[in-house]
Amino acid sequence: MSVSTFRITEPLEPHAPVLFSSPHSGRTYPVSFAHAVDLQVLRQVEDTHVEALFEHVPLQGAPLLAALMPRTFIDVNRDVRDLDTSIIAGEWPLPVAPSEHTAQGAGLIWTSLGAEGDIYARKLSVDEVLRRIYECWRPYHQELEARLAGFRQRFGAAWLVDCHSMPSRNGAGDLLPDFVLGDRNGTTCDGDFTEFVTAVLAEFGYSVAHNDPYRGVEILRRHSDPAKGCHALQIEINRRLYMDERTRLRHAGFNRLKAHLEELTDGIVAFAMDRIANRAAE
Numbered sequence: 001m002s003v004s005t006f007r008i009t010e011p012l013e014p015h016a017p018v019l020f021s022s023p024h025s026g027r028t029y030p031v032s033f034a035h036a037v038d039l040q041v042l043r044q045v046e047d048t049h050v051e052a053l054f055e056h057v058p059l060q061g062a063p064l065l066a067a068l069m070p071r072t073f074i075d076v077n078r079d080v081r082d083l084d085t086s087i088i089a090g091e092w093p094l095p096v097a098p099s100e101h102t103a104q105g106a107g108l109i110w111t112s113l114g115a116e117g118d119i120y121a122r123k124l125s126v127d128e129v130l131r132r133i134y135e136c137w138r139p140y141h142q143e144l145e146a147r148l149a150g151f152r153q154r155f156g157a158a159w160l161v162d163c164h165s166m167p168s169r170n171g172a173g174d175l176l177p178d179f180v181l182g183d184r185n186g187t188t189c190d191g192d193f194t195e196f197v198t199a200v201l202a203e204f205g206y207s208v209a210h211n212d213p214y215r216g217v218e219i220l221r222r223h224s225d226p227a228k229g230c231h232a233l234q235i236e237i238n239r240r241l242y243m244d245e246r247t248r249l250r251h252a253g254f255n256r257l258k259a260h261l262e263e264l265t266d267g268i269v270a271f272a273m274d275r276i277a278n279r280a281a282e
Helices: 039-045 126-155 191-203 218-223 253-281
Strands: 006-009 018-022 064-067 158-166 179-182 208-210 230-238
Touching: 006 126, 018 126, 018 253, 064 126, 126 158, 126 218, 158 218, 158 253, 179 191, 191 208, 191 230, 191 253, 218 230
Parallel strands: 018 064, 018 158, 158 230, 179 208
Antiparallel strands: 006 064, 179 230
């Protein structure tokens, strides 16, 4: 592909073993996508503005990794095997293990937007799907792996904060909380990290839920190992807090939320450095 598939913004003065990731805020739609649904409909599932909400992160000593390709083109938060091969023309050469996400049209390669219809009016070639994997999915995970491994080598531990947005209501029309923190039911980070982030958000007055309805998928599963000092937490932010969900335009709440997230980031960096110092003192 002729364009970059992700952007990494380096900290001016790196000092924290924390990596922030925004895997679903990409909005570079390649011509080769050739989707059948209207672009504005397709964009409704973007994590629009999430990378902007966290743009302060490099000023606080941590890198920010953001996907440029949209999740509907290829979803880096899915297992590479989570694929519906019926959308592919030809014999697929790699192992497959479709999950409930693929059954809902939202696997590695999204195929449906539910009531909005199918994304494609064509089958994809084996070559174009392989290119999406090798040029988009794999580099993103390689970057995550390399950064976290570097932190662990230097500091003995690493923290990954995976940043997402969610609609204001679930499929049944019920209002979702302001934040949902996902740690795959307590398996991807030490509980004190989840508790710390929860406490900071609650102090700001936000409602916070855990692992329901979002507990984290492939990024957390693949890049966490608390027993070896690698902690990963997913943060889902309710879009109603900062934008008009129909137009995706920021509203007055954006700056207030961003200021709170800056304080949260400061706290996360301090949390990580405190844990590193305590480990060194043991």
